[in-house]
Amino acid sequence: MKANVGGIDKVARIVVGAVLIGLALTGTVGVWGWVGIVPLATGLFNFCPLYPLLGISTCKTKR
Structure with a gap:
């Protein structure tokens, strides 16, 4: 997995x-709040599986 999420x-x-x-833990938004696992994981791992399909990268290129 090449990092494609940055900054x-x-x-x-x-x-x-x-x-x-x-919000999901406090019951404010209900079960749908658990979808927050996806952006949290992609932010922590610096990789979004959708970005390569779309040809996007927000990481700075190393020269």
């Missing part, structure tokens, strides 16, 4: 994922 994208994914999971 602000990574931080946003982690924050959104953690907030959704937190």
Whole structure:
């Protein structure tokens, strides 16, 4: 898995994922909040499986 998530994208994914999971744990949004696991995991692993299919990468290129 080559890293394709970086910078602000990574931080946003982690924050959104953690907030959704937190809301699910408190019962505010119900079961749908557990979908926050996906952005949290992609942010932590620096890899989004959808990005290669779309030809997108938010990581800075190493030169």
